[in-house]
Amino acid sequence: xxxxxxxxxxxxxxxxxxxxxxxxxxxxxxxxxxxxxxxxxxxxxxxxxxxxxxxxxxxxxxxxxxxxxxxxxxxxxxxxxxxxxxxxxxxxxxxxxxxxxxxxxxxxxxxxxxxxxxxxxxxxxxxxxxxxxxxxxxxxxxxxxxxxxxxxxxxxxxxxxxxxxxxxxxxxxxxxxxxxxxxxxxxxxxxxxxxxxxxxxxxxxxxxxxxxxxxxxxxxxxxxxxxxxx
Amino acid sequence: xxxxxxxxxxxxxxxxxxxxxxxxxxxxxxxxxxxxxxxxxxxxxxxxxxxxxxxxxxxxxxxxxxxxxxxxxxxxxxxxxxxxxxxxxxxxxxxxxxxxxxxxxxxxxxxxxxxxxxxxxxxxxxxxxxxxxxxxxxxxxxxxxxxxxxxxxxxxxxxxxxxxxxxxxxxxxxxxxxxxxxxxxxxxxxxxxxxxxxxxxxxxxxxxxxxxxxxxxxxxxxxxxxxxxx
DNA sequence: CGGTATCCGCAAAGATACTG
DNA sequence: CAGTATCTTTGCGGATACCG
Numbered sequence: 271x272x273x274x275x276x277x278x279x280x281x282x283x284x285x286x287x288x289x290x291x292x293x294x295x296x297x298x299x300x301x302x303x304x305x306x307x308x309x310x311x312x313x314x315x316x317x318x319x320x321x322x323x324x325x326x327x328x329x330x331x332x333x334x335x336x337x338x339x340x341x342x343x344x345x346x347x348x349x350x351x352x353x354x355x356x357x358x359x360x361x362x363x364x365x366x367x368x369x370x371x372x373x374x375x376x377x378x379x380x381x382x383x384x385x386x387x388x389x390x391x392x393x394x395x396x397x398x399x400x401x402x403x404x405x406x407x408x409x410x411x412x413x414x415x416x417x418x419x420x421x422x423x424x425x426x427x428x429x430x431x432x433x434x435x436x437x438x439x440x441x442x443x444x445x446x447x448x449x450x451x452x453x454x455x456x457x458x459x460x461x462x463x464x465x466x467x468x469x470x471x472x473x474x475x476x477x478x479x480x481x482x483x484x485x486x487x488x489x490x491x492x493x494x495x496x497x498x499x500x
Numbered sequence: 501x502x503x504x505x506x507x508x509x510x511x512x513x514x515x516x517x518x519x520x521x522x523x524x525x526x527x528x529x530x531x532x533x534x535x536x537x538x539x540x541x542x543x544x545x546x547x548x549x550x551x552x553x554x555x556x557x558x559x560x561x562x563x564x565x566x567x568x569x570x571x572x573x574x575x576x577x578x579x580x581x582x583x584x585x586x587x588x589x590x591x592x593x594x595x596x597x598x599x600x601x602x603x604x605x606x607x608x609x610x611x612x613x614x615x616x617x618x619x620x621x622x623x624x625x626x627x628x629x630x631x632x633x634x635x636x637x638x639x640x641x642x643x644x645x646x647x648x649x650x651x652x653x654x655x656x657x658x659x660x661x662x663x664x665x666x667x668x669x670x671x672x673x674x675x676x677x678x679x680x681x682x683x684x685x686x687x688x689x690x691x692x693x694x695x696x697x698x699x700x701x702x703x704x705x706x707x708x709x710x711x712x713x714x715x716x717x718x719x720x721x722x723x724x725x726x727x728x729x730x
Numbered sequence: 731c732g733g734t735a736t737c738c739g740c741a742a743a744g745a746t747a748c749t750g
Numbered sequence: 751c752a753g754t755a756t757c758t759t760t761g762c763g764g765a766t767a768c769c770g
Contacts, residue, residue: 281529281742283554284618284619285621286614286619287604287625287628288603288604288605288606288608288624289533289603289624291607292604292607293532293533293603294607294610295607297529297532299511302519302523303519303520315753316751319752324513324514326743326744327752328744328745328746328753328755330753331754355751366606368605369606370519372598373522374517374522375518376596377524378518378521380521380524380525387514389514390515390517391517394517398518455516529762544732554764556763557732558733558734558735558736584732585732
């Protein structure tokens with residue numbers, strides 16, 4: 271069947287204002303969360319769907335189509351033998367990172383303690399790590415980690431006071447850390463000590479075990495408790 | 501009549517993620533534009549309504565109530581003889597400025613040329629000026645302006661490489677600039693030269709006429725034309 | 731002036747079934 | 751796996767009426 275029903279008028283604020291224009295483009299429900307997940311690297315449709323519980327497949331498809339029309343992301347078919355199609359941010363899309371991190375820094379104080387039914391996203395944590403990374407506190411540390419969370423594999427590199435992360439295409443790293451997402455969460459928020467995690471087997475480390483301590487220091491997030499009183 | 505119909509459950513993303521939490525609080529339609537307008541100072545209900553064409557009075561009232569519950573703003577009744585009630589951001593609300601400006605910096609590139617039916621907001625421009633202000637380019641300039649746009653009066657001060665703006669409570673300033681909002685827009689985007697504006701009477705200056713030139717240099721915004729090719 | 735209440739039409743979001 | 755199609759529900763837009 272032919273494609274029908276193009277943009278019925280896409281609700282706009284109709285203001286000649288940069289903020290309003292920004293909201294016209296990325297202010298709809300789910301849009302910035304899709305961008306958040308793509309900021310950690312290209313994703314397949316089903317992975318986006320899995321990382322955004324509640325979105326509904328039709329809405330995800332609609333958002334992806336809009337974002338592609340706006341040149342914020344592009345669809346790409348991977349070369350054989352993979353052959354799968356992935357969505358990846360363009361440079362324009364990547365330039366949304368300051369918006370997403372500003373919102374994250376503001377929203378962080380409302381995290382509180384996690385309620386049972388709240389979803390944990392590995393992508394969100396990797397992005398938070400990138401945002402939390404402070405070169406001044408780390409000096410000239412150089413570390414490379416492969417972080418495995420479920421079936422996601424992130425390559426994380428710290429060098430010259432800078433930090434890069436990306437999913438997939440794993441290459442050689444000094445250390446490999448494998449844990450589940452709730453362990454990563456507890457670890458970064460200071461609710462679980464590295465030693466504890468190691469002895470209880472919640473984390474598997476290949477390579478230097480002390481590297482886990484450094485990992486936590488590099489990417490520590492403010493704990494919810496600290497924020498409640500602030 | 502008694503107050504009824506409290507929060508039917510305010511749609512949440514149900515993710516333990518700072519970005520998602522931020523969107524839960526300020527991600528609804530109109531919310532960030534209300535914050536934008538309040539970032540330039542406390543406002544009365546009718547001024548908010550006038551600055552957000554299309555919002556509809558019931559929705560504005562609902563948003564203000566939500567934002568007050570979240571401690572992002574507070575209602576305040578001005579002391580007599582004014583007696584009017586105003587809405588003003590709390591410190592928490594003011595801390596949203598980086599979010600709004602990050603979005604503005606990103607959205608600015610899509611401004612293009614203004615279409616006839618697009619609204620111009622004085623609050624948005626004053627906020628844009630604050631965001632565009634770069635201390636490095638201005639050195640140790642010290643200037644104070646009273647900017648009059650329609651019935652809004654802004655007090656704008658530059659000193660020590662810092663810039664402050666606020667609406668109302670006007671005090672003594674070196675210069676008074678009076679113009680309409682479309683003139684301010686054209687001026688800041690470099691589409692209208694200060695000289696031109698003065699000779700055609702689109703701007704009234706009290707005080708030093710050359711101050712207008714400095715004003716434009718201090719707060720110049722990238723023009724839409726520059727951005728189209730970037 | 732500073733709102734609240736209500737009603738209506740429509741667009742966006744949610745849920746689920748289904749197909750190439 | 752990568753989406754469409756379809757149906758239901760909720761939220762928004764716009765108008766207007768009303769009240770302290």
